[in-house]
Amino acid sequence: MKKIRWGTLIAYIILAIFAIITVFPFIYMILGGLMSFRETTTIPPTIIPKHFEWSNYAKVFAQAPFARYFLNTFITASVTTIVSLFNALLGAFAMVNLKFKGKGVVQMVLLSLLMVPGEAIIFTNYNTIARMGLLNTYIGLVLPFLTSIFYMYYLQSYFGSISQTIYKAAMIDGASDWEYIWKILVPMSKGGLFTVALLSFISGWNSFLWPLLVTNEDSMRLLNNGLTSFASDAGSETQLQLAAATLTVLPILILYFIFRKQIIRGVVRNDLKG
């Protein structure tokens, strides 16, 4: 007979408990979005709705311009991802492969800036954007996020793991820096670039504070802000709030589901997250 390993068993039980605690709000949110109003507010609470009220979603779309929020969020998240990835790529390449005066100083300044939390500079950023007259514009939404020291630093460690002789070989083979980046560096670092793109897209999708500050028109709102205003607009209709929340989270959940391996690898690699 196989001996029961108590340690493993206990570990699994603890893990299971925490997994349930973590997942429960998500499950409840999805189920709650399909309940009737009564079901969401009864005590003891309902877990599984009797009828799935798909019409909740139709009501959500009718009550608020969610399609517009989706579009706005998609545009800003995509633009910040593409541009910040491009900048991080060039910056990291320069720091790893190019020799220039003051490289050490630049590196140190960049690293120390990494220590400054985004919230600390959010009001100066707001002032800048406001004075430039960019409130309620896409540019205002994305401008502060078009470069990211963290992503650059992340890619730098990724590129650093590619042997320097590969760069030298490319130089001798006659490739320009530009050719090296696109024909060798990018194809060789797909994993790292993908992780950065994913992290950037997710954080763009989830952004809340900055869009809340720089937009106040309904047409420029992003999903998360739309959600909060919808919550207050919809008043006590909790089932609609939950349905809207599900809508907001769904794309990210799908992304996580498809790319979970890359995300975990990406986060584990650097022991920290942006």
Place this chain on the structure above:
Amino acid sequence: MNDEKFVEVKNLKKVYDNGHEAIKDVSFSVKKGDLVCLLGPSGCGKTTILNMLAGLLNPTSGDILFDGKSVVNVAPKDRQIGYVFQNYALYPHMTVLQNVMFPLTVGKQKMPKDEARKIAEKYMATTQITELADQKPGNLSGGQQQRVAIARALVQQPKILLMDEPLSNLDARLRLKIREEIRALVKSVGITTLFVTHDQEEALSIGDKIILFNNGVIQQDDLGQNFYLEPNNYFVANFVGNPVIDNFNVKVNGGKITGSDFEINVDDLDKDRFKRDLTDGEYVLSVRPENILPVEEDGAVSAKVDDVELIGRERILKFTHDGGQARSLVNLETPIKPGDNINLKMRLDRVFLFTKEGERVY
């Protein structure tokens, strides 16, 4: 044309940013079509020189000329060189064919794909990797990767081929095979080649001539056999040769060379071999193990054999002398066992005398 000095290095110096003087005033030249080995222990500066020839490093001072023209201010890609790296530096995401074609698809040499493919296939045939065309480097053995790297280096039809320890990642048997192949290939293409290695045997077997470095200085720039027969100094004598040379501390006084238990008359030495006058003082007498042999009669040195090591056709007799270990290289059939007492005699026309500073006197 400048065939005798196809590659010329003049008073080359390299001081790294941390103040380390890697290369101290080095000058040498390479004949067109020759295969020259840059030999030396780790950290002697041989790879630094290769990198300066390639343009991957800038010299602190001095000049490098290819075919009579200075290339110090020429970018690596415009120097018409091929470079084979120690770790081959193949592009892992490309197939063998794409790797070999790469130099022809970028920069100034950029040409239509079909044309590039034809040239690449020609060099892949030369290096016998045609059937590997669609493989990724990760699936290849060390020897195959090596050939891909050489094909990629040759595909630009460079004037000069630089190889940085290209055999060090291969196992011993393959190393012997590939080094013969490299020599044959380089000679058939007729390209001038500089080959960096720390392995003297490799250098001796492959090189038309050898330049031996230590501490950023050329110790000897010569034909292979002269490193054995006529070493410039104590370092060369000790670096080249396997088993290593035997060294005895001696005193020269009044026409006699005195070791701990032997004595040699200076008059018995070959007068023509003196590099300069022998003055009284302390010296090191060095003799290669094949030139110090057991004899029946009382010889110059008597010793007790500590150990006998078999190396193929020969045996090394190891004995302790004057506190240090010394060796004698004898025939396989010699019936000497550990513990035997033997008398050894040196071939006086084959010994060397060095000053304590390492300068050769005899």
